[in-house]
Amino acid sequence: MLAMNYRGPRRVRIDEKPEPEILHPQDAVVKVTRACICGSDLHLYNGSVPDTRVGSTFGHEVTGIVEEVGPEVQNLKAGDQVLVPFNIACGKCAFCRQGLYGNCHESNPGATAVGGIYGYSHTAGGYDGGQAEYVRVPYADVGPMIIPEWMDHDDAVMLTDVTPTGYQAAEMGGIQRGDTVVIFGAGPIGTMAARCAWLFGAGRVIVIDHIEYRLDFVREYGPAEVYSYNEMDDVVLFLKKTTDWLGADVCIDAVGAEATGRPMQTLLGKKLHLVGGSATALGWAINSVKKGGIVSVVGVYGPIDALVPIGNIVNKGLTLRGNQAAVKRLLPRLVEHVKNGIIEPKKLITHRIPLEDVSEAYKMFSGKMDNCMKPLLIPPSGMTH
Ligand SMILES: NC(=O)c1ccc[n+]([C@@H]2O[C@H](COP(=O)([O-])OP(=O)(O)OC[C@H]3O[C@@H](n4cnc5c(N)ncnc54)[C@H](O)[C@@H]3O)[C@@H](O)[C@H]2O)c1
Numbered sequence: 001m002l003a004m005n006y007r008g009p010r011r012v013r014i015d016e017k018p019e020p021e022i023l024h025p026q027d028a029v030v031k032v033t034r035a036c037i038c039g040s041d042l043h044l045y046n047g048s049v050p051d052t053r054v055g056s057t058f059g060h061e062v063t064g065i066v067e068e069v070g071p072e073v074q075n076l077k078a079g080d081q082v083l084v085p086f087n088i089a090c091g092k093c094a095f096c097r098q099g100l101y102g103n104c105h106e107s108n109p110g111a112t113a114v115g116g117i118y119g120y121s122h123t124a125g126g127y128d129g130g131q132a133e134y135v136r137v138p139y140a141d142v143g144p145m146i147i148p149e150w151m152d153h154d155d156a157v158m159l160t161d162v163t164p165t166g167y168q169a170a171e172m173g174g175i176q177r178g179d180t181v182v183i184f185g186a187g188p189i190g191t192m193a194a195r196c197a198w199l200f201g202a203g204r205v206i207v208i209d210h211i212e213y214r215l216d217f218v219r220e221y222g223p224a225e226v227y228s229y230n231e232m233d234d235v236v237l238f239l240k241k242t243t244d245w246l247g248a249d250v251c252i253d254a255v256g257a258e259a260t261g262r263p264m265q266t267l268l269g270k271k272l273h274l275v276g277g278s279a280t281a282l283g284w285a286i287n288s289v290k291k292g293g294i295v296s297v298v299g300v301y302g303p304i305d306a307l308v309p310i311g312n313i314v315n316k317g318l319t320l321r322g323n324q325a326a327v328k329r330l331l332p333r334l335v336e337h338v339k340n341g342i343i344e345p346k347k348l349i350t351h352r353i354p355l356e357d358v359s360e361a362y363k364m365f366s367g368k369m370d371n372c373m374k375p376l377l378i379p380p381s382g383m384t385h
């Protein structure tokens with residue numbers, strides 16, 4: 001089959017790989033019809049995630065058609081059209097039972113933090129991802145959801161990660177009615193977080209980035225007040241000023257380890273890799289939230305030390321929350337929001353690219369070219385779905 005193949009930092013190509021097989025009685029094999037590229041894939045692409053092995057296939061945002069199921073699978077059968085959440089979760093361990101599907105204790109037994117994630121390095125279990133014609137889906141009765149008849153599959157693929165992650169970013173912020181919410185990052189995740197902040201009762205939503213087309217997009221889609229950090233001397237000072245010097249009630253980091261904006265952090269964390277990523281947006285979030293406020297982190301960081309202003313977390317009495325989104329927990333209510341037109345996830349999709357052109361697709365998305373917000377990779381047989 002055709003599959004994306006990682007060859008080392010900033011080098012990916014399309015290759016022939018063996019088709020995945022049923023390795024466990026609870027597996028399914030899914031024929032992919034859509035696979036997004038995510039901001040999280042850019043951390044892999046840039047070589048920032050430890051143990052990203054040459055030869056692996058990325059891709060954790062997938063829709064497809066069930067091709068084959070293992071003998072113990074009960075909820076799916078060949079021919080079902082499914083969306084596959086990015087978390088690989090057993091559904092039975094102590095963490096899955098609490099709804100912490102991003103922290104399954106079984107799907108990534110070598111780790112103590114994150115659970116298994118499709119196509120996300122051996123630190124997330126070493127599973128191959130879905131930027132391919134087929135993908136193996138473990139615990140097939142737990143993750144995949146049959147796409148309702150009425151749902152556009154472009155909306156469905158956006159329910160595998162972006163929509164639940166943006167929603168959980170807002171949820172973890174503990175937003176109270178009327179709160180000022182500041183979101184760092186106007187990528188798909190920050191944009192969706194802005195939209196969802198209103199659902200939790202925000203009174204004012206501010207988004208910070210430096211890419212004009214993305215700020216323009218979220219200004220309309222959020223809607224949100226938008227500002228470019230390139231046009232201000234001091235982001236934290238600006239945010240204090242605009243909140244009567246109190247600080248924002250809630251700050252959301254939707255950027256993660258690849259942040260720009262402070263040359264020293266960029267040098268140490270992004271270029272030299274002396275610390276675990278460039279925690280610029282997280283630092284701004286901690287420093288511009290009010291005393292006693294909440295910082296919600298969905299931006300992804302490497303597992304080793306990042307330079308964050310920990311002293312301010314203590315001295316300001318902050319609550320810091322973060323996680324990989326628990327997609328399965330959130331799907332029932334998000335499906336309703338899609339049905340009622342409250343969220344409109346597919347509006348974020350800007351590009352449909354043949355899987356064969358995966359290398360160009362990564363270049364475009366990572367370079368923020370051609371006003372790219374969210375690209376879909378379409379395998380040859382997915383063109384008709
Ligand atoms: N926790 C989860 O479940 C989960 C799920 C999906 C994605 N993520 C993470 O969320 C983050 C965003 O994902 P995305 O797909 O939107 O990525 P993206 O790369 O498309 O967008 C990131 C945006 O952040 C902006 N940015 C860079 N430095 C900044 C700074 N200092 N302040 C404000 N904005 C800054 C960039 O210009 C870019 O527009 C990534 O770290 C990704 O790994 C987490």
Ligand SMILES: [Zn+2]
Pocket residue numbers: 038039040041060061086161162
């Ligand atoms: Zn993703």
Ligand SMILES: [Zn+2]
Pocket residue numbers: 089090091092093094095096097103104105106107
């Ligand atoms: Zn589990």
